[in-house]
C-alpha cells in the first residue's frame with residue numbers, strides 16, 4: 001500500500017497549498033540567493049508542507065536537493081563534515097554540477113543534543129555555506145539567537161480548512177473515490193491545519209468505504225476504553241484501516257507501547273508480503289516516534305498511530321480467523337535494559353552494516369526485522385544457515401535473531417553448517433576444488449540487498465556508523481524491531 005502523503009507530495013511550489021505568501025517568499029529567496037547568499041529558516045507546525053515546499057523549490061529551480069536531519073547530527077564534527085561538504089562544495093551529490101539546496105530538517109533540535117557545539121557549528125556553517133540552505137523547524141524560538149540572526153525567516157501557517165478541502169478532493173478524484181462534500185469538509189475540520197494528517201485520515205477511510213459520507217468521520221473523543229487484546233484483534237484480524245485507527249484512540253497505551261504490542265504479535269497472523277508491508281509501517285511509525293523523542297513534539301504521535309493501526313490493518317491481504325495467543329511485548333520492554341542484550345544486538349547490526357554497506361541504524365531498524373521474520377525459530381533452515389554465513393554469526397547471535405533458545409542443538413548445527421559453508425567458500429575462493437559444499441551458501445539474503453540499495457537515500461544514513469553509535473542509549477533501546485518474542 002502506497003502512503004498517499006508521499007504519493008501526493010507536491011513536486012512543484014504551485015502545488016503547495018495554503019501558504020501562498022510564504023511560498024512566494026521562498027521562491028524569491030531562491031531567485032535572489034546569488035545576491036544575498038543567506039540561509040533561510042522555514043518554520044511552522046507539523047504537516048503544513050515545509051519540507052515539501054523545500055523539495056518543490058529545488059525542483060522548480062532545477063537544483064539538486066540534499067536532505068540532512070539535524071537531530072541525528074550528534075556532534076559538531078558530523079555537522080561540519082557532512083553538511084559542510086554538501087553546503088560548501090556539493091560533493092555529496094555528483095552530476096549536474098549546478099546548485100545544491102541543502103535542506104536541514106529538525107533544525108530547532110540541534111542545541112538540545114548532548115553536544116552543544118552542534119548549534120554553533122550549524123551557525124558557522126550557515127554563514128560560510130556556498131550553497132543555499134533551508135533549515136526546517138517547528139519552533140522558531142527554540143533555535144539559538146545566533147542561528148536565527150544568521151538566517152532569513154519564513155513562517156508556514158497552519159493550512160486552513162479552505163485549502164485542505166481542494167487537496168482532499170483532488171486525491172479523491174485521482175484515486176476514484178466518491179465522496180459527499182460534507183465528508184471532506186468534516187475531515188478538513190477535524191484535522192485543523194495539518195494536511196498530512198488529513199490525507200492520512202482520508203486514506204484510512206477510503207480503505208473501507210465505497211462512498212465517503214459525513215457519518216464516516218468521527219469527531220471528538222469517545223469515552224470507551226478498549227482493551228489491548230481486543231485492539232490487537234481489530235488491527236490484525238478484523239477491522240479495516242479506519243476502524244482500526246479509531247480503535248487505537250480508545251486504547252489506553254502510548255504509541256510506543258502500541259507499536260511494540262502490534263509489532264510483536266502481528267507475525268503470529270501475518271506472513272509473506274502482508275508481513276513485509278506491516279514491517280514497512282512499523283519502520284515508519286518508529287521514525288515518527290524517533291522524531292517525538294528527538295524534538296519532544298508530541299504532535300508526531302498521531303502519525304505513528306496512523307502507521308501502527310491503519311497501516312497494519314490495511315496491510316492485511318486475507319481474512320484471518322480463529323484465536324491467536326497474543327502476548328505482551330516482553331521482549332521489547334526488556335530489550336536494551338541489559339548491556340549484554342544491547343551488545344548482542346549491536347554486534348549483529350555491525351556485521352550486517354559491514355557486509356551491506358548500510359549504517360548500523362538501518363541494519364537494526366530495517367534489516368534485522370526482516371531477517372528475524374524470515375528465520376523465525378530457524379525456519380527455513382537453509383536461509384538461517386545462509387544468514388549465519390553471510391554475517392559470520394555465532395550461536396548467541398543466531399539465537400537472538402531467530403528467537404530460538406541459545407542452547408538448542410538447532411542453533412549449534414546451524415552455526416556449524418555456516419562455518420562449513422564459509423570454509424568451503426574460502427577453499428573455492430583460493431582456487432581449490434571443494435565438492436559438496438553446503439547448499440546454503442547459495443541462498444541469498446534478500447532483505448539485506450534491498451536495504452543496501454535503499455540505504456543511501458535515507459537522510460539518516462548520510463552519517464556513518466560511529467556517530468550512530470554515540471546516540472543516547474535510551475533512544476536506541478526502542479530502535480530494534482523484530483518478532484523475537486521468545487528470546488527471553
Ligand SMILES: Nc1ncnc2c1ncn2[C@@H]1O[C@H](COP(=O)(O)OP(=O)(O)OP(=O)(O)O)[C@@H](O)[C@H]1O
Nearest residue numbers: 005008009016017046047048049050051052195196
Ligand atoms: N501545503 C501543502 N500542500 C500540499 N500538500 C501538503 C501541504 N502540506 C502538507 N502536505 C501533504 O502532507 C505531507 C507532509 O508534508 P510535509 O512533510 O511537507 O510537512 P512539514 O510541514 O514538513 O511537516 P513536518 O514538520 O512534520 O516535517 C506531504 O507529503 C503532502 O502530501
